[in-house]
Amino acid sequence: MTFELSHFNAALLFALCASTVFGITQRSTPRDMFRYGAYCFALFVGGVIVAAWAMWMIKH
């Protein structure tokens, strides 16, 4: 059983699963859970994009 994912897709899957758990466990109401989960997901993905551009700029 092997699973092929690009680096970006692996980061997206990681962000989705981690932010789901963070949202459910760190907030009390369903609305807050959804908002916090979406916030964490945006931070994860935003962090990946910023880090990717930073590495690109260091290289060039």
Added chain:
Amino acid sequence: MANPQKAAVLPGSTKAAPAQTTSMATIAPLAGWLLPGLGHFIQRRYLRGLLLMLSVFIMFFAGLGMQGKVYSFNTGDLLDILGFIGDLGSGLLYFAARIMDWGIGNIHRAVADYGTKYIVVAGLLNFIAAVDAHHIAIGKKP
């Protein structure tokens, strides 16, 4: 010397309710650790339990699919010990992986290292979920 304030807050009539809370406060996190989401299911938080279960299962099996490594008990490098503790958080999934000899790891694939991290993080997320089940059981969270 006895503390009169402490004695005042320990009447015999209030002992039944905490005893009930204590049993669920122990069972829920234990069940949640053994099977991700079960701690929420037994407290009738079905949707939360399902989402937690899906998240941990997807991360764990995606990690195995990427040929990540499942750590065994060790007393060597500190990072290996921490990896074992993280993996152990997946509960029965970890023991199943060890019994079935899954997660040998593949040092020739860069993505296999991601898989190793996926498996560790699946366990750590399940620890958080188990603590959440405990908080629900003691009434700290709705």
